[in-house]
Amino acid sequence: MANSAITVTGLRVVRGGREVVKDIGFETPRGRITGLLGPSGCGKTTLMRSIVGVQIVAGGDVTVLDLPAGSPPLRRLIGYATQNPAIYADLTIAEALRYFASVLRAPLSDVDRVIAEVGLTDHADKLVGSLSGGQHSRANLAVALLGKPELLVLDEPTVGLDPLLRDELWALFRRLADGGATLLVSSHVMDEAARCDHLLLMREGRILADDTPDRLRERTGTADLEQAFLRLVRAASKPEVTPS
Ligand SMILES: Nc1ncnc2c1ncn2[C@@H]1O[C@H](COP(=O)(O)OP(=O)(O)OP(=O)(O)O)[C@@H](O)[C@H]1O
Numbered sequence: 072m073a074n075s076a077i078t079v080t081g082l083r084v085v086r087g088g089r090e091v092v093k094d095i096g097f098e099t100p101r102g103r104i105t106g107l108l109g110p111s112g113c114g115k116t117t118l119m120r121s122i123v124g125v126q127i128v129a130g131g132d133v134t135v136l137d138l139p140a141g142s143p144p145l146r147r148l149i150g151y152a153t154q155n156p157a158i159y160a161d162l163t164i165a166e167a168l169r170y171f172a173s174v175l176r177a178p179l180s181d182v183d184r185v186i187a188e189v190g191l192t193d194h195a196d197k198l199v200g201s202l203s204g205g206q207h208s209r210a211n212l213a214v215a216l217l218g219k220p221e222l223l224v225l226d227e228p229t230v231g232l233d234p235l236l237r238d239e240l241w242a243l244f245r246r247l248a249d250g251g252a253t254l255l256v257s258s259h260v261m262d263e264a265a266r267c268d269h270l271l272l273m274r275e276g277r278i279l280a281d282d283t284p285d286r287l288r289e290r291t292g293t294a295d296l297e298q299a300f301l302r303l304v305r306a307a308s309k310p311e312v313t314p315s
């Protein structure tokens with residue numbers, strides 16, 4: 072893909088003495104939403120950390136927006152929302168965002184914009200430590216939106232949100248992609264797969280499928296993406312038939 076946002080080749084990562092990302096390769100299209108889906112522990116966060124450039128890797132190449140992962144210029148081009156929010160509990164949402172905006176050298180006017188984008192305007196003056204789980208993860212997402220990054224790497228941004236909020240966030244992701252941003256969004260909820268333009272299905276450190284939702288449905292002969300995933304898992308775990 073000439074115009075890919077992320078290109079991964081032969082990536083291997085060892086964590087805790089075990090290979091948890093096993094020689095994977097893929098490309099993600101620019102200006103689109105790519106979903107990274109797979110069960111807990113399959114390696115989604117580890118892969119995202121490799122793309123953001125904070126993971127020590129055992130081998131392979133990761134190129135992001137035409138630069139090697141971890142290159143300093145990428146810092147301002149990538150917005151990363153980690154799975155476990157790391158924003159300070161004793162600041163209000165607005166204070167925390169002003170702080171991160173100054174660290175990222177994003178304009179201060181971005182603060183109100185990103186608070187509105189994640190639907191927290193009415194809570195901007197609440198202490199981060201007093202937020203509900205869903206509000207906390209939206210505040211975390213707001214940090215990633217500061218400075219209008221070209222690539223958003225969002226690790227399970229909708230976990231713990233009610234269906235209405237999830238729907239609103241997916242609508243926001245779509246608006247961001249329509250505005251030219253590239254999104255990589257992880258989830259282990261298969262119903263979110265249908266909202267993506269491109270899917271990476273991951274299992275046990277490997278990419279099981281790298282396709283559009285439509286082609287995946289076609290290939291597996293089912294309209295339901297959860298079923299499609301299960302069929303791929305079963306096909307992959309079938310023992311090789313060896314002639315006797
Ligand atoms: N800090 C760590 N030290 C050692 N092993 C780790 C560490 N973090 C993760 N692992 C292991 O790496 C593997 C992949 O973990 P990872 O967090 O990437 O999975 P995940 O797909 O993001 O899971 P989840 O959906 O639960 O967030 C797992 O086997 C996990 O136990």
Ligand SMILES: [Mg+2]
Nearest residue numbers: 115116117154
């Ligand atoms: Mg994870």
